[in-house]
Amino acid sequence: MFLEDVIKEYDYHCIAKGYTKKTMINKRQEYKQLLSYLEKKRGIQQLENIHTDDLRAYIRYKQQSGLQPQSVESMAKMIIAFFNWCIGEEYLTKNPMDKVEIPKVPKKIRKGFTEKEVYAMISAFDYSSYTEARNKAIIAMLADTGIRAMEIRTLPFENVGESTILIHGKGNKDRIAFISPALKKILIKYERMRKQYVMDKMLKEDTYFLSYQLQGMSHVSLDKVVKLAGKRAGVTDKRVSPHTYRHYFALTTLLNGIDIYSLSRLLGHQSVTTTQTYLQSLTDEKLGEQANISSPLMNMGRSKRK
Incomplete structure (x- = not known):
């Protein structure tokens, strides 16, 4: 053939x-x-x-x-x-790549955001205009749901409910993200300003986050919002990108007690192996803190002391 x-x-x-x-x-x-x-x-x-x-x-x-x-x-x-x-498809009986050695990729430990930095980046925007409110809501949603850049740019308005977000994910696979009370507070204010902003205007796309052209945001526009948040918050020593927020969400959620299988579902990963790569930014200091919290001896007799 x-x-x-x-x-x-x-x-x-x-x-x-x-x-x-x-x-x-x-x-x-x-x-x-x-x-x-x-x-x-x-x-x-x-x-x-x-x-x-x-x-x-x-x-x-x-x-x-x-x-x-x-x-x-x-x-x-x-x-x-x-x-x-x-x-x-039975065109071949074996994979000719099986014995081909693939060069090893040096593992780089990704420096993740701290809680203080994420709070500062969300706080970098206010509600003085539609754009400011939109940017604030974007940063908050990225950090609190782990949503992908493409997913947040194309998110239909109707997919954001009272407590959940229906996400059309990678490979046309849908999943649910959950809206925390803290995120909901920001989204309510944003939706109020969005309603005023689109009043008497013709939308090109009814996406949750709108560009000045009244349609979904481009990849470049979203990246500019994220970079602006980092600049205003003074985050200069690490990569400020939508994907870094996704790593922050993964790491923080896991440290707060979720199991890796549930986390994998929230992120929309097909394999837990992919989810594990998101945890490489776990520092020794943070790992030590978590070890102390989960230490058998530290927890021994805790129920008796209550």
Whole structure:
């Protein structure tokens, strides 16, 4: 079978699975490069002629082109997924990537937000205008629900209820986020100002958070809001992004007693393994505090002392 034809079929499979536009762009770009390399450098056009050595050579080619280890790893995972699909479709009997060594990615400990920093970033905005109230509500929702950037930008107004938020997540999978009383207080004030802001105006999109064009916010606009919060609060020594709030939510929620399986559901992860990577920013100091709280000896006889 021609590799080009199989890749085209896999493309439709991915579309049917509901992968995001960004994911599809990355996949198509990678498979196009793989196809070109195998044909021009290795003289291969047929799927069944691809050997492990060809893929080892492709990985080396990518590394020599200056691609970072993290990017090589992501690229390799896409190729592995493609060949696994080929096995499922019975086009292949084994994955030629099985014995290809993937370069190890150095683990970096992500510096997470502190409670004081998050409070300062929420407090960096007030209710003096619609934009200020919107920005305050955005930062509060990011920190208190762990919602993704894409999810908060496209969140329909009707999906925010009294105590829950219906989130259309990654891969077209829905999940529920819960609105705490503290977040609700901010959202009530924001909704009051939003109502006044849209009065007698024609909405292009009825998203919960609106841009000045009365539609959902762009990725760049959301990033500017987050960066502004960090600047006003004086957070300069760490990455200020929507995803860092997601890490803050994960870590704080876990330390407050939730189990990792429930946390994984709240974050919309398909695997607990993904959730575990969010906990790498747990510092030794914070880990020590948690160890003292949960220490068997420290808790021994506590019920008797009450």
